[in-house]
Amino acid sequence: MDLGFRLSAAASLFLLPAAALGLRLGQLQVLRHEALKSRADGEFSRVAEEAAPRADILDRAGRVLARSAPSWSCFVDKAMVKDVDAFAAKLAPALNLPASEIARKTRGAVRFAWLKTKMDAAEVEALKHDGKVAGVGVAPIQERLYPNGDLARGVLGLVGTEGRGLAGAELTLDKRLRGAPRRFQIIRDGAGHAIYKSVADDGRVPDPIRLTIDRNIQYLAEEALRDGAGRHAFKSGILAVQDPRNGEILAMAAWPPNPLKNPLVQDAYEPGSTFKVVTALTSVDELLVKADETFDGEQGKWQVVPGVTITDHEGQGLMTLSQILERSSNIGIAKVVERVGAARFYRMSRALGF
Incomplete structure (x- = not known):
């Protein structure tokens, strides 16, 4: 048997495991590529959303009646909490909440529970610095603010914790007021830490909506009802101010005020x-x-x-x-x-x- 044949045979035997490995890699990369990619995406890749601010609501002169501001909510993932009492004790100073309240909410959760809502940036930073505990997360939200307090709340209505309108203009104009959220593609390592984040969709911030209401006239209308209720002790009252030139509503006030109901447009009256x-x-x-x-x-x-x-x-x-x-x-x-x-x-x- 010559030397060349022996070298060829030895090389073949040496490459045999590599051939098997190559076939296996080909099967994984070609035949099962999509299935494995989907499985990996499900385990390590996530799409996260960041709530878009609702559009401002303005009066006829462009003065802000309702606006959105960034806020944060803290939640617990009960499945990641080993010792509820120790968890609550460590987290209480950062959230400025009683440990007993945190423990109660955690034990009562099926999986997730909100521990604190409407947190500002300083509170979030304190939580990151002092409250690094497994099972705690922070979700960005948009808090609805009404700079004029209760003025025109019957007209404006109310927004729920999920960012959707519940009453008034906030409900009637909900689709126009809600923006499209920003979407992020996040890749995590085996320990669950984010190692890559990219913007998948910039979202959309809607344009402000201007009402025919005049803030000053609305204030005078509400004050007239409040004064009348104090003087005459009537149980309820309504007052509307209309521009006779074009029919636009300048004020809609009701007593007692209720952000969930505007009797001028929701109640039925005989003409x-x-x-x-x-x-x-x-x-x-x-x-x-x-x-x-x-x-x-x-x-x-x-x-x-x-x-x-x-x-x-x-x-x-x-x-x-x-x-x-x-x-x-x-x-x-x-x-x-x-x-x-x-x-x-x-x-x-x-x-x-x-």
Whole structure:
């Protein structure tokens, strides 16, 4: 057996394990590449979101009624806590909370629980410096602030802990007020420490929304209700101020104030005497009543049918249509509406947007 053959055989035997290794690497890199990549991404790669600030709400002059500011919330991952009492004792000084409260929240958690919300930057730095405990995390949020206190809170409404509107304009305009969160691609090592972070999506901060409300007029309206409640002890009251030139609402106030409810737009009210204008307008539009024509006010009491009597707060005699509206006569407008009829009244109501 010559030397060359022996060298070839030895080389083949030497390379045989490498060939097997190469086949295995080929299988992993080619055939199972996507499955293994997905598994690794699931274990070491995460997509994190940073809450985007909600849009400012402004009054008609551009003055801020509601805005967002960065804040942080501290949470516990119960699965990573070995000794609840020791955990609570070490964390209490950093969070400025009783250890008993931290222990109670931790024991009551299924997996995660909020320990403290609405933390500022100084508190977060103190937590990082003094409260390095396994199982504690900090989540950035956007806190909703109202610089004018309770002013116009019935109009503005309320935002929940998840950053979504719960009432008022915050709820009605929620989709326009909420921005798109920033998204980060985070890669962690085997110990769970972040070793790489990149911005996957810059998100979107929405444009401010301007209301027709005037902050100063709103203040005067609320003060008038507050003063009236103090003087006359009424249980509830509402007040709206409208610009007669274009119908824009300059103020909407209610007593008692409630950020979860605005009775001016949420409660149902009978139109009452305000709808006398619709009846009168229909009669004029349909040429059913002449300007000098009069209707008998029956001296304040008119029995329409047995058992049904319409009354006025003051007895009236003959009245023109203008006088009926001026005196808000129930009897006079009832006689006009008899001439108008249900069909014409309905058509005019719909034409006016009711």
